[in-house]
Amino acid sequence: MSRVGILGGGQLARMMALAGAPLGARFRILDSAADACAGEVAPLTRADFTDLEALGRFAEGVDVVTFDFENVPAESAHWLSKRLPVFPSPHALAVSQDRLAEKNTFVELGIGTPLFAAVSSRAELDAAADAVGLPAVLKTRRLGYDGKGQARLHSRDDLDGAWQALGPGELILESFVPFDAEVSVIAVRSREGQFRAWPLTRNWHADGILSLSLAPWSLGALDAQALAAARRVAERLDYVGTFALELFVCQGRLLANEMAPRVHNSGHWSIEGAVCSQFENHVRAVLGLPLGDTGMRCHSAAMLNWVGQMPDRASALRASDVHWHDYGKEARPLRKLGHATVCAASDAEMIERLCGLGQRLDRAAQCAPLIEALRARLNSPS
């Protein structure tokens, strides 16, 4: 059994299909957009995720279904799961689609989180602000991504505006965490419960969208804690496939921000940087195959996201060990269009390569936080 249906046809589906084809997997994509970029590398069925008739026909042509998009309606996933294997399960999807259920799961598992409170009315927002404190971030419980569906609250004066922007509806207020670093655990779990994690990845965002990732990024003694948290979440949800657990590092503690039930932007470096990428291992997991090695293939790997506009390809390809990923999408402001992965044999070499690439592509400002962190790591005593 090797025919994999993917709901959602964006870059994640595209990279899944590219990574899975060598395994002998055949992909079929379902998306409502005619220009869904995964459609360039696998046959595309155009339909809405709620169109059960189309879903039924789609399901007949595949052996297993997975997702490039976590906001597929839970009912559609559930409906499909009565007809064929669906990984991750509709239950796992449902929990991670809802920021409140997700945070409650973290709490139940003993995983630290920022303070949070459910908000479903203007009055509850006041109570939540008392409980959580300010500054805080008001978020929709569902359907938020890349900073969308969020409002930052600095003072009591911001409550009305935030409620008007996001309410009424099911919201969550989360304490704003003055974090020292954002990291993610990218991990994968097989149908048989085998669990593997890639080395910890440090991330930098810009305008609420991931801008840079670097792996490995060790937090010393906290590494084991981060991995254990990811494993507990995966086991609780009986999760199958690749997922990301985003964590804040705050005064020496880890606080879970959210879990993404899919391959994740902060794991893109694994295509060239790891022995087996997050995409290949996701496909292996959903097909019931043994998982591949999540170890590094080089000393370190950095991922630079291209958002809104692609830099010049030929300039990038002139650099050493730079791997280009153009998703084939039309340019639009704030849209993720591609990324580049830079591999290096040492931190010093990585700094040199990123400085060169940043300058060459006119992305020096984007690269700066990563270069600064590498310089600090290079100069730190340990």
Add this chain to the structure above:
Amino acid sequence: MSRVGILGGGQLARMMALAGAPLGARFRILDSAADACAGEVAPLTRADFTDLEALGRFAEGVDVVTFDFENVPAESAHWLSKRLPVFPSPHALAVSQDRLAEKNTFVELGIGTPLFAAVSSRAELDAAADAVGLPAVLKTRRLGYDGKGQARLHSRDDLDGAWQALGPGELILESFVPFDAEVSVIAVRSREGQFRAWPLTRNWHADGILSLSLAPWSLGALDAQALAAARRVAERLDYVGTFALELFVCQGRLLANEMAPRVHNSGHWSIEGAVCSQFENHVRAVLGLPLGDTGMRCHSAAMLNWVGQMPDRASALRASDVHWHDYGKEARPLRKLGHATVCAASDAEMIERLCGLGQRLDRAAQCAPLIEALRARLNSPS
């Protein structure tokens, strides 16, 4: 310009499309077979290579044309080249399609070859046998591959049978070389004349079909000679793209066997074993992009061809650093269906991995020559 048309839709086109998609290239495949395996990863147009009307429509949808198959009729390539860029050029294709023109080119460039003579009649076969000596191999000048279109001549008694099998037509008689090793130079040349070669690869055949490859395989002082020969051939043909030069190592000398004007089976290890694979660099070359680094990404890489039948996938994927490539083709005797690449950090580790994998997949006999060569290398003084 990023729309690449490929004539021929086999595994080479498939791996080209998988490697080129991240560069932002969009592929279109032309093949007469409805089940051409590249059609799983890029849109497929069904047509014969001689159907100029279909070729014309195909050409309208792409920016550049290349090949997965060197035996595309030279006239079709020539016809296309009047309409859009075609790489490698029809001239380069034509020379390497003809074993005699190819061997004459080697001779003109001062590259050693086995003795050879043109044969176009039964009488010329006698004369050729006198000139070349026996044992020898009689081959069709065109359209031979994987040992097809060949007959081994051990004594004068074999001449009649060989002529009946292959004649009449344009043939070539080549001296049979008792070689110590077969190696190939996989190299790439850009539109601007930039030339890069991957480390020398040693190859083992079974039943005339490539069975195993190992890179790097240094021949000491001969390495530079092998690379220089490949460069001279590429420059003489004004070649653009990836190609392979197959060489025999015979009593400390290199003898050129043939040149394949395309990505080559003996370069498949470069997908995981090199910083930039033969497939990505071929796409870069035909698109006029800078070439990528052809250096090793690991100590060594071995390629095991799966011919006629695929071994068990799950068993293979349980092994460390084994990379699976199933071309998605229907099993048939002597058909290339897939391959696996094994990477290792030392010869000792490679031996261990190949022994384990060979046993696990019931392919110990296939792996044996490579393991034996590695053991000899490990025990050799240098």
